């Protein structure tokens with residue numbers, strides 16, 4: 514791999530600072546980021562247990578699943594931002610080359626859940642974006658200031674607001690400023706971990722739409738970590754559904770969320786209201802709880818909660834299999850979807 518931040522930094526060809534917008538109807542199929550067998554471990558306990566997926570050039574991939582499934586640690590491993598006590602292994606390639614510390618913040622940028630963690634409290638947001646431009650692209654002070662204004666205008670922040678400190682902006686405006694900061698140096702990949710959780714529902718959708726638009730405009734791919742399936746449905750080209758540190762189902766959004774093959778995806782979807790659900794309907798909830806990290810199960814980790822579990826599921830780990838344009842980790846996934 515390594516997925517940690519201690520690998521040597523190879524040289525990369527100079528990066529173009531301007532890329533063409535992505536035509537979403539004709540997304541290229543090659544992988545920009547290729548993750549294979551990623552594991553994250555705390556003191557001998559695997560919490561991410563061999564995760565593999567690709568993020569294609571220009572696409573949005575949503576990493577979804579219940580709380581504790583391993584979504585954030587997967588994203589943090591890609592960013593080299595794991596807690597000190599964690600170890601990681603597996604392969605993470607960007608354009609076919611191992612990701613290095615130098616890639617992080619440049620070729621791979623982050624949009625965090627909390628905008629304040631990405632912004633300095635003591636400088637106006639415009640200055641912070643200008644500084645990022647100067648340090649990565651070596652622009653002059655004047656050029657950086659003018660490009661920063663333009664980047665903020667592109668996310669709907671006026672020149673007057675660009676002189677504000679982060680605490681003087683609303684939550685939605687701060688998240689817009691962070692999107693400008695993350696995209697201004699045209700990274701290849703943006704990783705956004707629950708980027709709108711702290712915002713009200715109307716602002717959430719506007720900010721997610723903006724994030725996707727800025728990725729499209731700059732040619733960046735987006736790995737969107739979200740526990741909300743409706744967010745994945747609205748914004749992602751592909752979806753990876755995680756359960757207990759593994760990927761239960763991974764494929765095109767339409768296939769996974771409209772015709773799920775994994776009983777886990779099916780159960781998650783059943784617990785969500787749809788446009789046709791009458792008000793005050795009691796939706797089914799998933800019985801039981803996911804296994805705690807380190808809890809060993811002989812078979813499929815979802816078997817104790819799965820309505821389709823058989824003796825095979827309780828005694829043998831399912832291997833990921835390619836089926837109907839997706840990867841499914843379930844012994845019974847070849848059966849008719851339900």
Ligand SMILES: Nc1ncnc2c1ncn2[C@@H]1O[C@H](COP(=O)(O)OP(=O)(O)OP(=O)(O)O)[C@@H](O)[C@H]1O
Pocket residue numbers: 555560578579580581582583584585586587596740806
């Ligand atoms: N520092 C840590 N030490 C030990 N275990 C940890 C640590 N951080 C996370 N974990 C465990 O790793 C598992 C995956 O955590 P992670 O934060 O990736 O889940 P998640 O899917 O992002 O959940 P959420 O949606 O709640 O953020 C959880 O069981 C969590 O308890």
